[in-house]
Amino acid sequence: MLNYRPYLFPFVLFLLQMVFIFLLGFYSQYEYYPISNVTDFENPPRGLVEFYYSMFTDIHVMMFIGFGFLMTFLSHYSYSAIGFNFILCAFTVEWALIMRGFIFDWDASKQKFLIDVESLSTADFVSASILISMGAVLGQVSPLQLILMAFFEVPIQVVNEWIGTHFFCANDAGESMFVHVFGAYFGLAVAFVLFRSNILDSPLEKSRYTSDLFSIIGTMFLFCFWPSFNAGTTHGVERLHAITNTYVSICASVIGAFLMSTIVRKGKLDMVHIQNSTLAGGVAIGTVATSDIGFHGAMIIGTLAGMISVLGFHSLLPKLQRIHVHDTCGVNNLHGMPGLMAAIAGIIIAFFGNRSGYLNHLTDVCLTGGKKRTNNIQSAYQVAALLLTLCMGVVGGLITGSILRLPIFVQKYENFEDEPIWHLPDEGQTDDAGSLNKNLDRRFSVIPTANLNKNLQKRFSIFPA
Amino acid sequence: MLNYRPYLFPFVLFLLQMVFIFLLGFYSQYEYYPISNVTDFENPPRGLVEFYYSMFTDIHVMMFIGFGFLMTFLSHYSYSAIGFNFILCAFTVEWALIMRGFIFDWDASKQKFLIDVESLSTADFVSASILISMGAVLGQVSPLQLILMAFFEVPIQVVNEWIGTHFFCANDAGESMFVHVFGAYFGLAVAFVLFRSNILDSPLEKSRYTSDLFSIIGTMFLFCFWPSFNAGTTHGVERLHAITNTYVSICASVIGAFLMSTIVRKGKLDMVHIQNSTLAGGVAIGTVATSDIGFHGAMIIGTLAGMISVLGFHSLLPKLQRIHVHDTCGVNNLHGMPGLMAAIAGIIIAFFGNRSGYLNHLTDVCLTGGKKRTNNIQSAYQVAALLLTLCMGVVGGLITGSILRLPIFVQKYENFEDEPIWHLPDEGQTDDAGSLNKNLDRRFSVIPTANLNKNLQKRFSIFPA
Amino acid sequence: MLNYRPYLFPFVLFLLQMVFIFLLGFYSQYEYYPISNVTDFENPPRGLVEFYYSMFTDIHVMMFIGFGFLMTFLSHYSYSAIGFNFILCAFTVEWALIMRGFIFDWDASKQKFLIDVESLSTADFVSASILISMGAVLGQVSPLQLILMAFFEVPIQVVNEWIGTHFFCANDAGESMFVHVFGAYFGLAVAFVLFRSNILDSPLEKSRYTSDLFSIIGTMFLFCFWPSFNAGTTHGVERLHAITNTYVSICASVIGAFLMSTIVRKGKLDMVHIQNSTLAGGVAIGTVATSDIGFHGAMIIGTLAGMISVLGFHSLLPKLQRIHVHDTCGVNNLHGMPGLMAAIAGIIIAFFGNRSGYLNHLTDVCLTGGKKRTNNIQSAYQVAALLLTLCMGVVGGLITGSILRLPIFVQKYENFEDEPIWHLPDEGQTDDAGSLNKNLDRRFSVIPTANLNKNLQKRFSIFPA
Incomplete structure (x- = not known):
């Protein structure tokens, strides 16, 4: 009898690819704005190639190389880490181009959505969310389950961000809420549903010297290009803020991570902390990156984020396992908690209207006050956006996890091992x-x-x- | 008796370097165009730093890091792969600066050719061709033979591209014909001439876990920066087309490669396909990248290219060996066949003048119709350019291979092994x-x-x- | 009794981070210049995001990935190499932002120094100096000693560069004197003071196949982005000169390094030379990179630099050990001697005022002639800047080394081994x-x-x- 299971993965890929070709083909079109028509480069047209392309490639590198290599740390799962990151990210950007097209960029008059360099960048942002979720369940799911997870997660992420930005008019410059918090808690919820006790103490869930070095390739590219992530769709003075704040904050989190790692590990360094917690400053500055928070603000946020992230890896990670959440990459510590920090910073800075600059982002779309919102109201909406994101993430993750547990999708792969999935040398x-x-x-x-x-x-x- | 053979390599390098110093020194000069004089940024002056430099660095990374690491997959030949890629690429860009200078950019009034950022980029394009040929013969030739191959291949590549673009006025935006097809079939022809039966079933021609991971570093950078390759010398709306089409097409080929890999390898993935075939969409979109092919067009081309490339690795590679072509990196599958796909797409799109935009590229230089060419005529010239490229590649490769076989250049290196060439740890x-x-x-x-x-x-x- | 020593490192980090937060918080502010106010893009305002950001990210990658991976070549010290490079570079950019702020960019009217993209880039330049010094003592010092070294080295580097550029008005476009020569001889002086005889012939001071491949990742990124390093703060025609000269020179040094490596190593290649000497052309062109030296000039400088650097590794490195200077990464050969070459080229080119363009850089600040300097006087000042740099580097290094030798800072780490410092897999x-x-x-x-x-x-x- 033919075993159909291994062929479910290519079959589903093929089917969805056909759907994507249809949707992109019928409903999208190029959006070109001639640079010679631009009069004000402080408010450039959306997605202007000359203005945004070099930041877009930085973000692209973060997704495919940064996230991809960061996850190669498992000694027997490096092929899968880099390979699944690759297919998942490529799949997600296609699907995100379509979903964001319909929800954010639909042009009713043309019955088309428009594609420009900003579409490519925001599709990468969506894929960041999905890759973070992948980090939580790394080594616990099959490639088919990952593709299905992305298929369900993308629309939820896009709808959540749409409500947050268009209905609540919440500010989230570096997408710390809509991407990092959402992705982390969605992934943790999926991990909770898929939990099997045999995952604990797997002899294969460990790194080795070489796989740790591959992993830190990812760390380094994420570090270097994080300013582009937070500034990727901004312009004018906000762009300068985002670049300089992120640069300072993420450097500060390197200091925070190294010093806390030495303390909790009793005088020695732990490579897990260096690979991950050093980046927490990039996440934790996200929501307020474009604001005038001052460099002491950026330094303090970054230093604290690095320290808290290390404490999370050291103390919280084992505790989460006890409540049946196995967080393989520790996304709660790199994306979850620092993302919450960012959201809280966003709530606080909203009280200072002139510093947060939220008024510039209000539009007629926003209900309940719209362009005339006070500082306090804006803070309340920041809270609302955070709560919505947490809720959408957790509920979405629980439902998606339940679908992934359906017997047809479960494959008898061993955890954290490439061999059942790859032809190895x-x-x-x-x-x-x-x-x-x-x-x-x-x-x-x-x-x-x-x-x-x-x-x-x-x-x-x-x-x- | 002194064995002179090992010193032939540095001697030839030294000699040619002296020649290059002379030619560059006497016949080149800086070409600076002040940005403050630019009036129309949709038609910027050639090689304007502010407009092209960030794409140039992307292309540079593709050559030295992308191609370099992609070829490190052999378990006992990684030093040679990255090292020879390095010297070959550096040698080629010098030589290509000169050859393209004399043939493309000669200013008769000054008796000089001009060097700007576009010169640097196009020198990198030429080196792509030579590095593709290197992929075909990787592990089968000495560094001296590689340098000599580049010495002969560069002028042939440049002349072929000059005839194709200046005489036939063929469109080949992403250089899929002039770089990929040419480089692949030139390399395969060299491999055919150099074929020795002892190369088959070499126990050293295999990867290992770590070398495969180094190799995929190359894949990832090629993937991320491919839009810059196809858009590297364009401007205006064509630049937007090239970026978005390539982004979509290469993502689609990732999907195509993963699904076909799982099918032909019976439910498991094969790292060779993931390292190579995922990129086929970047090649296959090349010729039409700047055209208005629609995103369904880009998706279909990319998906098919990924699938066909995997089939090539699986079925065609062993067959080629039987006719005495040992294609070490499978360049026929990544560059040859997807390049042919691109050429065919270029022939088809030329029938749709408004979509291909070929009229914008016609100049008085082009004979036989010139600026008034019809769609059908343009299609015919696209065919002519492809046939010429195939012919120049194969004949050039056969002749070059015959020179490389001269006894003086043949060194008794073992195949696929670093040890005879490097001092190893x-x-x-x-x-x-x-x-x-x-x-x-x-x-x-x-x-x-x-x-x-x-x-x-x-x-x-x-x-x- | 509690062993306090391992906790000195995080304690010092924490203390200094507090100081930095205070200094940056009170004395810095964002410097935004609206792009819509720019009238002359040939003389753009300092640190304009749209003009400089993509080069800044290239430089950032060079520091964290280039230098970081380049130093991973030691078989048992790769974690430390990439990890200490990370913390040291993050620490240095914070400290350099502050020191350069007070010394270079102090706005007395506002009692603040300004931070823009140029500040970020120049902070990276300072960190290059410190990372070069780290290369000299790699594996011989603890992380605490590295941090302290940076703490003392940064102000000396900044003061030296300030005197050189503001008092002597020396031209040093690519910072070959102020960064490379300074960093190299500072580091060698520290290595001299810290010399212990048991460091010689350590069985752990060797590479292995895999660590050499990680190392060459660093080489490749340094190579690809070196044009951005030398052109990182320039504009107008000097930017074009810097890019094209560096591209040509560093390619030439690849040729020089390969050919000389084959000669001195008797027909085989040595990976140490390929990792390092191939880059010497980027250093050696630095001082004159923005000048009109012609491409023969760039080619000759690059080729010679590559050859001399290999000779240094082969012949000089062992000799330096005999006078008690153990130069782990061979920074004398990659940064020291090629930096001296650059300084000498700068002295020579200054005789040709029209080619060196030094007049454009003279300001009223410069004493002794100022804007009316003759060629000969300028050459003399180039000599003065070099001598000052050598003097500051060596004396600063000797003093810093003596501080690092204080018993409280010396930790009983074994040389070239990760194990005492890291929790290993x-x-x-x-x-x-x-x-x-x-x-x-x-x-x-x-x-x-x-x-x-x-x-x-x-x-x-x-x-x-």
């Missing part, structure tokens, strides 16, 4: 001590292995029985 | 199981190895005889 | 042959190891006694 999965023995076993069957505990076997089998 | 060539044993042998000679099949020895020697 | 420090055995030992204690020479033990212990 002859040497076996890794070059390290463990796999050396494993390979030798495989090739020569010198030692009967059937009845040994698999992990012990790996370690011991180098010695002739 | 003490640990030996790799950290993997194979080399561990090999090293131990080397150091302690515990086991007599002389009469054992080398490969078997590598595998077995860990067990005391 | 279970597999032990590396995946290579050596650590395999080490791990097995650790886990099973098969072999009594106490009395064996540690290194021998590592190599032999795979064989049951």
Whole structure:
């Protein structure tokens, strides 16, 4: 009997790709604005190539290389990390182009949505959300489940952001709420639903020297281009604020992460903290990045974010496992909590209308006061946007997780292991001590292995029985 | 007796470098156009720094990091892959600056050719062609042979592109014909001439876990910056088309590659496809990237390219070996066939004059109709440019390969192995199981190895005889 | 008794971070210049986002990824290399923002210094100096010592550059004197003071196949973005000169390095040369990068720099050890000597006033002639700037080194080893042959190891006694 399960993944991909071709083909069109018609470069037309393209490529690198390599830290799951990040991100940007097109950029007169460089950048922002969720469930799900997760998560993310920005008129310059908080708690909710006890203490959930070095490639690119992420669709003085605030804040979080890592790990450094918590300043500054918060503001937010993120990895991560949330990449510590910090900073800065600049972003679309909102009302709407995001993230994640648990989608993959999913090189999965023995076993069957505990076997089998 | 052979490589390099210094020194000059004189940014002056520089650096990264790391996948040949890519690319950009200067940018009144940011970008395009050819013969030739290949290939590539663009007035926005098709079939022709039967089934022609991860660094940078490659010298609405079409098409080819990989490999993924075929959409959209093909067009081209490229790796690669073409990196599948797809798309789109925009590119230089060409005539010229490119590539490659086979240039290097070319670290060539044993042998000679099949020895020697 | 020493590092970081928050918070402010007010883009306002940002991100990548990965070549010290580069660079940019703010950009009327994209770029330039010094002492100092070194080095670097540019009005476009020469000789002076004889012939001071590949990631990004480094704060025709000269010169140094490496290493290539000397052309062109030196000038400088740098690695490095300067990364060969070449080129080109363009940079600030300087006087001032830089670097390094030797700062770390500083993955420090055995030992204690020479033990212990 043919086992149809492995072919569900390409079948679903093919089906959805056909749908996307149809939707993009019928409903989208190029949006070109001639640079020679631009009169005011402080308020340039949306998505002007000359103005936004170099930031867009930075953001693109963050998604595919930054997130992709950051997740390669697992010793036996690096192919899957970089590979699934690749397909998931490519899938998401297609789907996000369409969903954001219909919801944000629909031109009723032409019955089309428009595509320009801003569409490409915001599609990457949406994919950031989905990749963060992937981080929470890394190694616990099949590629098919990831694609389905993205399929459900994208519309929820887009609708949430649309309500937050168009209905509440909340400010979230660097998308710390709509991307980071949403993605993190959506992912954690999915992880909660998919939790299986055999995931705890898996011998494969560990890094090795080389995989940690690949991982920090991702860290470094995320670090370097984070100013572009937070400034990616801004202009005028807000652009300068976003760049300089983010630069200062994320440097400060490097300091915060290193010093707290040395403290909690008793005088030694922990690579997990260096790979992740150093970036918390980029998340935690997000919502207020375009505001006039002063460099002491940026420094304090960044330093605190780095420290809190390390504390999260050290103390909170194990506690979350006890309530059946296995957060593989620690997205709660890099995106969840620093995102909440950003949201709170956004609530506070809204009290200072002149510093937050929220008035510039109010439009007639916003109900309940619209352009004449007071500071206090704006703060309240910032709170509302945060609560909505948390709610949409958690509920959306619980529902999506329940769908992913349907028997048809569950595949008997081992956790944190490439082998069931990839054709690996002859040497076996890794070059390290463990796999050396494993390979030798495989090739020569010198030692009967059937009845040994698999992990012990790996370690011991180098010695002739 | 002194063995002069190892010193041929530095001697040739030195000699050619002297020639290049002379030619660049006497015949080139800076071409500066003050940005304050620019009146129409939709038609900016050639190579304007402010307009083109950030795309140039993207292209530069694609050449040195993208191509360089993509080729590091061989387990015992990673130093050579990244190292030879480095020297070959640096050599080629110097040589291409000169050749394109004399052929494309010669200013007869000054008796000089001009150098600006566009010169730097197009020199990188030429080097793409040469690096693609290098991919076909990777591990089969010495560094000296690579340098000589570049020395002969550069003028042929430049002349071919000059005829194609100035005589035929063919449109090839992303250089899919002039760079990808040319480079691929030139390289395959060289591989055919240099074919030796002992190259088949070399035990060293394989990847390992770590080398595959280095390789995908290259994939990711090529992916992220491909829009800059296709849009690198364009402006106005064509620039927007090139960016958005390429973004959509290359994402689509990721989907196509993943789904087809799972199918042909029976439910598992193959890293070779993920490293290469995911990029086929960037190549296949090239010729028509600046045209108004619609996003369904870009999606369909990308998806098909990804699928066809995987099929090529799976089915065609072994067949090519049987006719004595050993294509190490599978450039036929990533550059050759997707390049042909692009050329065909270019022929088709030319029938739709308004969509292809070919009229904007016609100049008085073009014979046979010139600016008044009809759609059909333009299509015919696109066909002519493709045929010329194939012909120049294959014949040029056969001749160049024959020169490289001259006894003086052939060095007794083993295939796919760094050791004869590099001083390697003490640990030996790799950290993997194979080399561990090999090293131990080397150091302690515990086991007599002389009469054992080398490969078997590598595998077995860990067990005391 | 509590061992306070490991906590000195986070304590000092915390203390200095508090000071930085205070200084940045009270004395800095955003400097925004609206692009719509710009009338002359050939002389754009300082740090204009739209004009400088994409070059700034390139420079940022060079610091964190370029320098960071370049130093990962040591087989057992890769975590420390990339990690300490990260913290040191983040620390330095904060500190440099402040020091350059007070010394270069102080606005007495506002009692503030201004922060814009140029501030971010120049802070990165300062950090380049400190990272070069780190290269000289890599593996010989603790993270605490590195932070303290940066704390003392930054003000000296800034003062030296201020005197050089504002008092001597020396031209140093790509900062080859103020950054490269200063950083290299400062670092070598520190290395001299900290020299301990047990550092020689450490069995851990070696690379392995994988660590060399990580290292060359750094090389490649430094190579690709070096034109942005040399052109990062220029505009007008000087920007074009800087980009094209650097592109040509650094390509030429790739050729020079490969050919000289093959010669001195008797027909084989040495990865150390390829990682480092290929970049010497970027350093050696620095001082004159913005000048009209012609492409033969750029080619000759680059080719020579690549060759000399290889000779330095091959011949000078061992000699320096004999006079008690252990230069771990060979910064004398990549930054020191090529920097001196650049300074000499700057002295020579100053004789040709029209080509060096020094008159454009003279201001009323410069004493002794100021705007009316002759060519000869300018050359003399270039000499003065070089001598001052050498003097400040060496004396500053000697004093700083003496402080770092104070008993309170010396920690008993082994040289070139991550293990005392990092929590490492279970597999032990590396995946290579050596650590395999080490791990097995650790886990099973098969072999009594106490009395064996540690290194021998590592190599032999795979064989049951």
